[in-house]
Amino acid sequence: MSRGSRVLSLVLRVLLSALFLVSSVAKIVAIDDFELYIFSYGFLPLNISYLAARLCIVAELLLALFVALGWWRRWVNMAAFLLLILFSLFLGYAALIGRTDSCQCMGRLADLNPVQSLLKNALLIALVLLYSRISGPTRKTSPTRKTRTTRAILSALFAVAVTVTVFCISVPDNWMFGPEEARYDRELLEESILPGGVLEEEGLAEGHQLMAFVTRGCPYCRMTREKLGSIAKRNHIDSSRIHYYEPADLPAGLFLRITYGQRPFVVLLDDGHPVATYHYRNISERQLAAALH
Secondary structure, eight states, X not given: OXXXXXXXXXXXHHHHHHHHHHHHHHHHHTHHHHHHHHHTTSSSOHHHHXXXXXXXXXXXXXXXXXXXXXXSHHHHHHHHHHHHHXXXXXXXXXXXXXXXXXXXXXXXXXXXXXXXXXXXXXXXXXXXXXXXXXXXXXXXXXXXXXXXXXXXXXXXXXXXXXHHHHHHHSOOHHHHOOOOOOOOOHHHHHHHHSTTXXXXXXXXXXXXXXXXXXXXXXXXXXXXXXXXXXXXXXXXXXXXXXXXXXXXXXXXXXXXXXXXTXXXXXXXXXXXXXXXXXXXXXOOHHHHHHHHO
């Protein structure tokens, strides 16, 4: 390998490693948006979407690590190529069905729509192919059997360490949050819903209904709307059974008196009586689908 090729190989190695690293870290920082984006397509249940989001991050972190180390170049380059192709197929599908929202490929660092991300991936694929062409092992640089064994052991340890680290930094919501009774004024809520109450005309006392107390400008309230909307779409739930309330939608002070100021606050009703309460993270797709279907 000529000196120019070695320099170019090193530059590409650093660049690709940095890009995979930045992309994975950006996704961790905006994990709520990323997992919600995956779930919004309706392919995976909510609990599996949590895992899929983190496994994508693990894959990118491992690629960043092994590209930087220069180990298993042929297999790592092939894995990077296949992962980018897989992401590109997904983005192509998103573009075909008319999605124009951010694909969360770079978290909140860059608001890229599917078409823009496809162009980014095309550039990355070209860089991976170029790097693969000029960085292949030679007899001179081929590792010995002992070196390969050591690298295999270390690689397995690195994979376990990266996976555990990601899942510890960002624990899936369904692992950390289970059903829990929120602190709210149940008596006042029922009084407002049942006959004679200020919300009697809303039909909240008829069978199973869902109330969501949200406020504008609250990011988790926005994501609660998106999550409930995706759950309704995926499970064919009549959206008229999901009711959103902001402070201005209720008589003065009623929002705060019922919720004690917490938001988002979501409550599942059965004939006007609360049977389950949720915040953003512990919303149960299974429970809502069974009750509202």
